[in-house]
Structure formats: structure tokens, C-alpha cells
Amino acid sequence: MNLEFSNAKLEDLPKIMEIERAGFNASEASTEASMSERISLLSDTFIVAKLQKEIVGFVVGPAYNKRYIDDELYEKSLPNDDNDAYQTILSIAVDPKHHGKNIGSQLLNKMVEIAKNNNRKLVTLTCLSRLIPFYEKNGFVNEGKSSSEHANETWFNMVRNV
Incomplete structure (x- = not known):
């Protein structure tokens, strides 16, 4: 499967929100305003x-x-700082019609590549869990x-060296 990867654009927001809402419940999902802010501030x-x-x-x-x-990262986005040592993933989601096609793994690897670079x-x-x-x-x-209380869920800290 030949996936193409690109930086998100504001015109992508409706489809991004459709996928976000399909992958997370209402209390976990990001808002449209938050995603729009992330597109603007975190384009890379x-x-x-x-x-x-x-x-x-x-x-x-x-x-980070x-x-x-x-x-606090879920509440307010800040531009990436070249001096920050860690790359976070706040949200990763795949359209349910395309589950089981290794897309999530490829997105993770893309973020690891960006972190390394x-x-x-x-x-x-x-x-x-x-x-x-x-x-x-x-x-x-x-x-x-995790100490996170986001959406009143129990979260676990996951890390991967680059």
C-alpha cells in the first residue's frame, strides 16, 4: 500500500475531525478549535x-x-521548540474503514523519523490499557x-527511543 504523508492543512480539518471522532469518545476527542490550532502551530x-x-x-x-x-498539552498548543528533547503524540487515529492496513504503525514510524531528524x-x-x-x-x-486525568480515563505512559 502506497501511503503518502504530508503536513496537515486547514482544508484537511473536516476529514481529520471525522477520523478523530470515530477513534475517540466525546470526552477524549479533541475539539475542532484545538485541532485547528494544532494545524496552525504544529504543521511540522x-x-x-x-x-x-x-x-x-x-x-x-x-x-516537549x-x-x-x-x-496542559491537551488544553493549549505551543509551537515546537527546537530545544525540546521529547516528541509527543497527542492524537493518532485511522479511519475505521482502513483499520488493519498497518496505517497506524506507519504513522508512528513517520513521527519517530521526524523526532530523529x-x-x-x-x-x-x-x-x-x-x-x-x-x-x-x-x-x-x-x-x-500516567498522571493524566484527561477524559477521566486511566492512561499509561508509552515511550520509544529514536
Whole structure:
């Protein structure tokens, strides 16, 4: 499968939101305003995957100065700082019509590649317990329960060296 990767654009927002809402419940999903802000501020680390010109998935997260994501990152986006040591992933989602096609893994690898090219130490994310095996299959290590209270869920810190 020949996926094309590109930086997200504001014109991609409707499809990104459709995929986001399909992948996360209402309390977990980002708002349209938040995603729009991320597209504007994080264009170099907001990647969409396209299959035959159709967006089928995306991954986004800012560079950060802490090993683990905390809830403030979900509330306010800041531009990437070249001095930050860590690359976060706040959201990764694949259109349900395209599940099982390795798109999520390819998006993770794309973010790892970006992190490496920007001299980050590792990629960090939080996930629900049911997703730990997926991330471990993709080279991430579970470093335990997160302090995040996002959406009143129990999250786990996952990291992958670059």
C-alpha cells in the first residue's frame, strides 16, 4: 500500500475531525478549535496519511520538555521548540474503514523519523490499557500509569527511543 504523508492543512480539518471522532469518545476527542490550532502551530509535527489522495489517518503532537505528557498539552498548543528533547503524540487515529492496513504503525514510524531528524531523545504518548499491545508491537515501552486525568480515563505512559 502506497501511503503518502504530508503536513496537515486547514482544508484537511473536516476529514481529520471525522477520523478523530470515530477513534475517540466525546470526552477524549479533541475539539475542532484545538485541532485547528494544532494545524496552525504544529504543521511540522501534524502528519496526515493519504491513500489515493484521501486522508485515511493522522498523527499530531508537539515537541516537549518533559518525558511524559501532562494534561496542559491537551488544553493549549505551543509551537515546537527546537530545544525540546521529547516528541509527543497527542492524537493518532485511522479511519475505521482502513483499520488493519498497518496505517497506524506507519504513522508512528513517520513521527519517530521526524523526532530523529529533529534530534529528539524519544517519542512519548499516553494510551488506554487496551492499546498497550499495539504500541509495544511498534517498539514502545510501557513505563506505567500516567498522571493524566484527561477524559477521566486511566492512561499509561508509552515511550520509544529514536
